Amino acid sequence: MQEAIGKANTLIEAMGWIRRFRGKTTVIKLGGSLLDDEHALMHILLDVIFMESVGMKPVIVHGGGKAINRALAKSGIEPNFIRGRRYTDQATLDVVSRVLAGELNVFLTEEMERLGGRAMNLSFDTTNVLFGEKLPTPDDEDLGFVGHVTRVDRSVIEGLSYTDQVPVIPSMCAGEDGQRYNVNADTAAMAVAQALGAEKLVFLSDVNGVRMDKDDPKTIIHSLSAAEARQLIADGVIAGGMIPKVEACLETLGRGVRKVHIVDGSIRHSLLLEIFTTSGVGTEINQ
Template sequence: MDQAIAKADTLIEAMGWIRRFRGKTTVIKLGGSLLEDEVAIQHLLLDVIFMESVGLRPVIVHGGGKAITQAMAEAGIEAKFVRGRRVTDEASLKVVEQVLAGELNVYIAEQMERYGGRAVNLSPRTTCVLHGRKLLDPDGTDLGFVGEVTSVDRDVIESLAYTDQVAVIPSLCHDEHGQLYNVNADTAAMAVAQSLGADKLVFLSDVNGVRRQADDPSSIIPAMSATEARELIASGVIQGGMIPKVEACLETLGRGVQKVHIIDGRLRHSLLLEIFTTDGVGTEIHA
């Protein structure tokens, strides 16, 4: 009986958050490393299904870096990067499109259906909702078919939400001539969140959030304002690979998204714990 009461208490705690976020859009960015972990993906997708079931409007945007690199190696194509962006020639683009649109996007949607949810894969092979242009590198380096998102078909995504379906979107965009481009998944998720006026953007990472000491998971900072985040970058507390993630969060907040979260997607039900509990499990950055 004590266990049953504890479960009821958990539901009561969640009720306030459910009422607060019901009808609000949450964009969830799935990273390539997580897509290699079938157990983690199962629990994350179950979390997304739960969110939709209680009235939230989740949207999934995903990359697939590790799977792309592996597929390129199998095809005898060497992976090259410039400041974290994959140089994408014509041969590489075919591999990127196959992995993101032909494999991972279909896999995510099918797994959601398998677990009882309703999902629609919005890719260049079905309905491409990300439109953009060739990305020009600041130092003039030609990155090939690498693009940036300039607009999002908001109506298509929202129409799915109105019919209780979850949009699953790969980080690919088309330009006005139909040319396909590879897009950084973080920036694609940012563009979708901004276009939809999302209440939340969640970056699922392989770390548990922003830490005061990079190598100490227990030093996680549960919440911070944009001003505090900038101060922590300037003081060197936020360092290394976490700097571009936090800067991306700050840019997103500056364009209308209310809150951005960085959480460890490998933790079982991390999405639900972050959104529907008082303490959360990651870092929330707010305006």
């Protein structure tokens, strides 16, 4: 009986958050090692299905760097990175398109359907919703077919959300001439969140959030204002690879998204714990 009462109390705690976010859009950026972790991925997709079931409007944007690297290796193509971005010639672009817009997008959509949800694969093979152009670079540095998103077809995404389907979008875009481009998954998710005026943008990562000591997970900071985040960068507390991620969060907040979260996606049901509990498990950054 006590266990049952405990479960009821958990539902009551969640009720306030469910009512608050019902009808609101949450963009979830999925990528990195999480796509290779079958157990973690299943729980993330179950969380997304739960979110949709209680009236939220989740949208998934995904990358897939490790899967791309494996596919390139099979094709005998050596990965090449310039300033952290994948150099994308035509041969690499063909592989990226096949893996991201093809295999992974179909897999994620079918897996959500298998788990009892409803999802729609939005890609070059079905309906493309991300449009853009070649990414401008300092000193005209050539990255090949690397692009950035300049326009999001929000009507298609919102139409699916209103019919209780979860849009699944790969981090690629097409130019007005039909040319395909490889896009950084973080920036693609930011563009989608900004275009939709999302309530939340969640970066599912392999770290548990912003920490006072980057090497100690127990020093996680659960809530930060934009001003506090900028001060932590200036003080050197936020350092290394976390700087561009937090700066991306701040840029997104400045363009209409209300809250941005950095969450460790390998924690079971971390998405639900972050959104539907008072304390959360990651870092929330807000205005």
